[in-house]
Amino acid sequence: QQPVQSPQAVILREGEDAVINCSSSKALYSVHWYRQKHGEAPVFLMILLKGGEQKGHEKISASFNEKKQQSSLYLTASQLSYSGTYFCGTDVISSGSARQLTFGSGTQLTVLP
Amino acid sequence: DTEVTQTPKHLVMGMTNKKSLKCEQHMGHRAMYWYKQKAKKPPELMFVYSYEKLSINESVPSRFSPECPNSSLLNLHLHALQPEDSALYLCASSQGSPFGPGREQYFGPGTRLTVT
Numbered sequence: 399q400q401p402v403q404s405p406q407a408v409i410l411r412e413g414e415d416a417v418i419n420c421s422s423s424k425a426l427y428s429v430h431w432y433r434q435k436h437g438e439a440p441v442f443l444m445i446l447l448k449g450g451e452q453k454g455h456e457k458i459s460a461s462f463n464e465k466k467q468q469s470s471l472y473l474t475a476s477q478l479s480y481s482g483t484y485f486c487g488t489d490v491i492s493s494g495s496a497r498q499l500t501f502g503s504g505t506q507l508t509v510l511p
Numbered sequence: 512d513t514e515v516t517q518t519p520k521h522l523v524m525g526m527t528n529k530k531s532l533k534c535e536q537h538m539g540h541r542a543m544y545w546y547k548q549k550a551k552k553p554p555e556l557m558f559v560y561s562y563e564k565l566s567i568n569e570s571v572p573s574r575f576s577p578e579c580p581n582s583s584l585l586n587l588h589l590h591a592l593q594p595e596d597s598a599l600y601l602c603a604s605s606q607g608s609p610f611g612p613g614r615e616q617y618f619g620p621g622t623r624l625t626v627t
Contacts, residue, residue, distance in 0.1 A: 430616070439515075439620045439621055440601070440618045441618070442615045442617060442618075453615070485553050485554075498556055498559060499616065500556075501555075502553060503552070504551075504552075
């Protein structure tokens with residue numbers, strides 16, 4: 399089942415902050431965050447694992463609330479290069495079946511000078 | 512090196528043609544994926560290979576046929592496609608088994624396919 403992302407779109411000025419949210423109706427093993435610029439491949443930003451482990455880029459921060467099956471991506475002091483579409487991918491806990499990422503519908507972030 | 516390469520970058524094919532997409536990675540990853548992405552939509556999983564064996568087929572029509580000749584290569588064979596199959600086809604890879612927790616995926620640049 400596809401996770402729900404919000405907001406759908408956000409416009410910022412350089413230096414401003416933004417938060418992108420992702421929620422799932424199912425219990426999660428992990429949440430992944432990717433950024434995709436127009437005409438390019440999605441680029442891995444961060445992964446947050448059940449139990450608190452995280453790995454990703456130094457300048458990106460995110461949170462994962464396991465009880466609520468929610469994650470938030472924090473973009474601080476935004477730069478022009480942050481523009482793009484942000485996808486969360488959820489890795490759900492299910493019995494027996496192979497696991498896979500399901501991506502949210504995306505949040506289009508535009509940073510203006 | 513976290514590079515996944517895909518060829519060709521662009522492909523235009525008729526509905527009766529047979530073509531193949533190619534994906535290659537040299538990161539030692541043992542899981543490889545094919546995704547389909549329509550404009551302004553998220554990537555949708557098509558196939559997953561784990562240790563060169565097909566592990567997941569997301570009910571993809573048989574006109575799409577994946578192949579994993581070795582641990583570095585992934586092909587997608589196309590035959591008798593429909594115009595609605597036009598999309599960006601992305602390949603990705605991840606370390607170890609796709610069934611382990613928290614495996615980040617590295618995507619290739621994609622092949623933009625147009626079916627006429």
